[in-house]
Amino acid sequence: MARKKKKQMQMAGIVLLVVGAGLAIWGYQLSGSVGSQLTKAFSGSPTDRVMMMYIGGAVAATAGLFLLSKK
Secondary structure, X not given: OHHHHHHHXXXXXXXXXXXXXXHHHXXXXXXXXXXXXXXXXXXXXXXXXXXXXXXXXXXXXXXXXXXXXXX
């Protein structure tokens, strides 16, 4: 039983790492869009959507690393 639970935790960690990387990449691509560039030019900061992608990616990746490193 314990081995099965550990395997499930590792799989969840891998999934969270992949989702986190995907969100970060998506946010990076979104930051290069015309609308985002205009917003950044006028306000000096990235759009809320881009920041949410970066933050969500970081949180998911951190949770994934935590689950993978747990013994």
